[in-house]
Amino acid sequence: MPEPVFNSPTTDLRVVACPHCDLLQRLPALAAGEAARCPRCDKELWRRREDPLERTLALAIAAAILYVVANTVPMLGLSAVGHHASTTLFGGARHLWDDGQEIVAVLVLFTAVVAPALQIGSMLAIVVGARRPCPPSWVGTLLRHHPRTATWSMIEVMILGVLVALIKIADYASVNAGLALFALGALVVLLAAMQSAFDPREVWARVEWADAAARSAVERAARDAAAEVPS
Amino acid sequence: MGRRGGAKRRGTRRARRRRRGAVVTTAPVAAIQRGWQSCEACGLLSRPGADAGACPRCGEELAFRKHRSIERTWAFVIAAAVCYVPANLLPVMVTTTAAGSAPDTIMEGVILLWSPTGWPLSLIVLIASIMIPSAKILALVYLLVTVQRGSVANNAERVRLFRTVELIGRWSMVDVFVDTFTAALVQLQPLMAVEPGPGLLFFAAVVVLTMLAVESFDPRLIWDAAPSEEVVHA
Ligand SMILES: [Zn+2]
Numbered sequence: 001m002p003e004p005v006f007n008s009p010t011t012d013l014r015v016v017a018c019p020h021c022d023l024l025q026r027l028p029a030l031a032a033g034e035a036a037r038c039p040r041c042d043k044e045l046w047r048r049r050e051d052p053l054e055r056t057l058a059l060a061i062a063a064a065i066l067y068v069v070a071n072t073v074p075m076l077g078l079s080a081v082g083h084h085a086s087t088t089l090f091g092g093a094r095h096l097w098d099d100g101q102e103i104v105a106v107l108v109l110f111t112a113v114v115a116p117a118l119q120i121g122s123m124l125a126i127v128v129g130a131r132r133p134c135p136p137s138w139v140g141t142l143l144r145h146h147p148r149t150a151t152w153s154m155i156e157v158m159i160l161g162v163l164v165a166l167i168k169i170a171d172y173a174s175v176n177a178g179l180a181l182f183a184l185g186a187l188v189v190l191l192a193a194m195q196s197a198f199d200p201r202e203v204w205a206r207v208e209w210a211d212a213a214a215r216s217a218v219e220r221a222a223r224d225a226a227a228e229v230p231s
Numbered sequence: 232m233g234r235r236g237g238a239k240r241r242g243t244r245r246a247r248r249r250r251r252g253a254v255v256t257t258a259p260v261a262a263i264q265r266g267w268q269s270c271e272a273c274g275l276l277s278r279p280g281a282d283a284g285a286c287p288r289c290g291e292e293l294a295f296r297k298h299r300s301i302e303r304t305w306a307f308v309i310a311a312a313v314c315y316v317p318a319n320l321l322p323v324m325v326t327t328t329a330a331g332s333a334p335d336t337i338m339e340g341v342i343l344l345w346s347p348t349g350w351p352l353s354l355i356v357l358i359a360s361i362m363i364p365s366a367k368i369l370a371l372v373y374l375l376v377t378v379q380r381g382s383v384a385n386n387a388e389r390v391r392l393f394r395t396v397e398l399i400g401r402w403s404m405v406d407v408f409v410d411t412f413t414a415a416l417v418q419l420q421p422l423m424a425v426e427p428g429p430g431l432l433f434f435a436a437v438v439v440l441t442m443l444a445v446e447s448f449d450p451r452l453i454w455d456a457a458p459s460e461e462v463v464h465a
Contacts, residue, residue: 005284007268007277007293017262017269017276020390022451024262024276041390041454078416087415095415101427104435108411111404140289144272151442154401160359161408164352168344168409169417204273210290 006211011221013205018043052199057127059194063120066187071113075180076162080173088180089113089158115153116191122146123194130203140207143200150195156188261454268293297449301375307444308371314436315364321430324410328423336430337361337406360406360434363399367441370396374448381456393450400445403438407431 014027021041028036035047049055074086087095089112096105122142129139162181169175209215262269267276270286270293277287286293297303322334335343337360344353370392377389410427417425 004290005280005282006287007279007284009287010267010276010278013275015276016274017267019269019271019274020394020450021386021454022261022263022269023454024260024265024267041387043390043394076412076416080419080422083419085416085418087412092411092415096411096427099414099426101431104407104411104427104431107435107439108407112408137290140273144289144291151401151446154404157401157404158408160355160402161405162412164355164405164409165412165416167349167352168413172423173417173419175416201274204275204288207288209288210285211287214287 004210006214009214009218011218011225013218013222016045018045046201047199049197049199049202052197052202053127053131055197056123056194057131059190059197060120060124060127063187063190063194064124066183066190067116067120070180070183070187073180073183074178075184076166077176077178078169078173083173086178089184111152111154112158115149116155116187119146119149119153119191120194122149123198126203127198130206135203135207137208137210139203140210143203143207153191155184155191159184159188261451263295263451263455268295271297296451296455297447300447300449300452301379303447304371304375304444307440307447308368308375311364311437311440311444312368314433314440315368318364318430318433318437319361321433322428323406323430323434324413325426325428326417326423327426329421334428337434340406356406356409359402363403364437364441367396367400367403367445371441371444371448374453378452378456383456386453389453390450393445393448393453397445400438400442403441404435407435407438 012026015024016027017024018038018041020043021038023038023040025038025045027046030036030046030048032048032050036045037043038045071089073088075088075092077086078084090109093105093109093113096102096108123146126139126142126146129135129142159181166175166177262276267278268283269276270289270291272291273286273289275286275288277293279293283293283295285291319337322336322339324340325332325334327333337356341353341357341361344350344356346353374389374393410431414425414427417423
């Protein structure tokens with residue numbers, strides 16, 4: 001494999017380009033909870049969080065526990081004229097597969113089971129790794145892919161779908177929501193809290209660089225700039 | 232009249248933003264005009280050498296704009312529009328009772344749900360399954376056409392439209408989940424059974440393809456046609 005070619009970083013890490021309009025700007029110093037927005041397109045560029053690593057870790061652990069509960073206990077039960085049926089999240093996808101809808105079954109399984117697991121798991125690994133004194137580069141690799149897991153994790157959409165299905169079926173059979181549905185509801189809230197407690201800039205500031213020489217050059221430049229300004 | 236009113240409105244909006252933590256624009260130029268590349272994954276700005284390289288911080292391959300953004304977005308949008316037709320014409324659900332089988336398309340499902348008590352559900356399905364997918368396809372076509380024409384009008388509105396499409400697109404998956412769990416539960420043979428219909432695959436394809444189209448669209452293209460003078464005074 002050829003050696004990768006790296007770009008040379010700009011020396012001031014506070015100067016960024018807006019991801020939605022490319023406008024160059026310098027991020028201001030923010031107090032926790034404050035956000036900086038792009039003056040041209042209003043995209044939120046950075047929201048500083050209080051203790052991002054500790055809070056995110058706590059929420060991610062809670063989410064992992066709820067996730068396990070939600071995927072093991074029944075989600076929906078149905079009884080009508082002597083029939084009883086219940087299904088878990090996994091069971092729903094499996095039924096589709098048995099009916100010859102393999103592709104849709106995989107999509108349901110991915111968006112409702114696999115992507116949330118990846119979202120929670122990678123977040124746990126990222127914050128655990130970032131809390132180490134010298135975060136290794138795999139933390140950055142996980143963080144690079146984390147937003148995509150959040151995009152495809154659709155538990156909140158699934159809950160709405162389940163509620164619609166429940167009310168639809170209620171016309172001709174008695175249905176009851178299982179424990180998993182309540183666990184999933186709580187999980188949606190936890191996942192939203194976990195994402196908003198997290199501050200990727202905090203992790204990027206700590207993580208080891210792909211090009212280690214570039215990082216030391218940037219840090220040296222920052223030290224020199226600080227030394228030049230008389231306090 | 233519009234110009235002065237607009238300037239005034241912009242002024243107050245900017246003041247509100249300053250209270251929320253302002254961004255000080257060091258130089259009112261786009262990164263591309265300086266020859267800088269911004270990493271989509273970690274946000275680091277860097278200057279490419281002779282060839283575009285990787286981000287020195289996270290190792291992501293860098294480019295000024297997403298690779299072949301327009302072509303790839305068009306491909307996904309067209310594929311989504313093609314799948315949209317069978318998704319709406321073929322049944323997504325087949326209900327079998329002693330009286331025979333009754334296939335339902337998405338629209339028939341909406342109508343069936345419509346009742347004095349069921350109309351909120353019907354409305355949810357109508358919005359999520361019919362209005363959002365079609366609005367998404369139309370919005371993406373509008374963004375692609377205006378970018379390809381080099382339009383400089385309504386940039387802020389267009390980027391807001393892009394963000395709305397990005398935010399609400401996932402909710403179209405509702406119907407896939409409704410049909411999945413209805414079919415998994417309603418297995419009361421020989422009285423009644425519900426099976427997924429062939430339209431479901433096309434409907435799921437529309438959702439996935441439009442999400443991929445949004446992912447491959449680069450909103451910075453909206454601003455690239457802006458004359459540099461406008462950028463300077465922004
Ligand atoms: Zn912007």
